[in-house]
Amino acid sequence: MVTDEREGFGVAMSRIVEHPIMGAPIKGIRVVFTYDGVEMEGYEGEPIAMALKAAGVEVHRFTAKRHEPRGIFCAIGRCTDCVMVVDGKPNVRTCMTPLAAGMDVRTQDGVAPLDLDDPRAEALVAEAAASPAAVREDE
Numbered sequence: 338m339v340t341d342e343r344e345g346f347g348v349a350m351s352r353i354v355e356h357p358i359m360g361a362p363i364k365g366i367r368v369v370f371t372y373d374g375v376e377m378e379g380y381e382g383e384p385i386a387m388a389l390k391a392a393g394v395e396v397h398r399f400t401a402k403r404h405e406p407r408g409i410f411c412a413i414g415r416c417t418d419c420v421m422v423v424d425g426k427p428n429v430r431t432c433m434t435p436l437a438a439g440m441d442v443r444t445q446d447g448v449a450p451l452d453l454d455d456p457r458a459e460a461l462v463a464e465a466a467a468s469p470a471a472v473r474e475d476e
């Protein structure tokens with residue numbers, strides 16, 4: 338496995354550039370997004386969690402009861418440990434959500450409160466309720 342390490346926005350970025358089984362990943366164009374208000378770069382279409390991992394970000398959320406940090410665990414959309422607030426929408430599984438230019442990605446604290454003045458609030462609640470991977474509140 339060959340990795341590529343270089344500087345990007347003040348942090349070392351590390352990515353697999355040649356995997357022994359999967360070969361070289363196909364990358365989209367480099368795009369800028371924000372993580373908790375800080376500009377970062379990633380590749381369009383890669384999972385948000387991958388762009389964050391490459392930039393050294395390990396914590397995606399804090400649990401509701403014990404406020405323990407969580408990050409990538411399953412990486413296949415099952416555990417909900419990677420959920421974050423993306424463009425104002427809470428409980429987004431970042432391991433399964435493609436990165437796009439200009440995204441506003443924020444660390445989620447517990448089950449993120451919803452801004453009821455947001456015109457998208459009703460649709461976001463319905464979508465979250467229908468999700469098979471609702472964020473666990475028992476930890």
Ligand code: FES
Binds near residue numbers: 411414
């Ligand atoms: S890491 Fe498990 S759902 Fe994303």
